[in-house]
Amino acid sequence: MTDDNIKVGISNKEGQLGFLFTKGGLREGAGRKSIGVTKKVSLTLTEEMWEQFDKHCAELELSKSEAIRTMMEQYFSSR
Incomplete structure (x- = not known):
């Protein structure tokens, strides 16, 4: 992949940056659907x-x- 195949653009979500390829791009509702709220935990x-x-x-x-x-x-x- 060459450098001219990638662009950096602003998505519709809170001004976040995203990588855009020559095909496709940032689309509202694209990607895996969320099943809830993500919180990181550490478990020992x-x-x-x-x-x-x-x-x-x-x-x-x-x-x-x-x-x-x-x-x-x-x-x-x-319970």
Whole structure:
């Protein structure tokens, strides 16, 4: 890809910058739809727990976010 194939433009969202390619561009409503509010957290577990969690995610073909979200949804729906 050459430099003349990329432009920087301002999207419709709060003046954020975005990269525009020669085809397509920034479009309102484009991309993956949000399922909620994103908040970053830090989680400390033992090595053994991380290994179990990674194995669980791999077996079910889930991202870590999907696995944690599923666990939390199950926990709160059973209360």
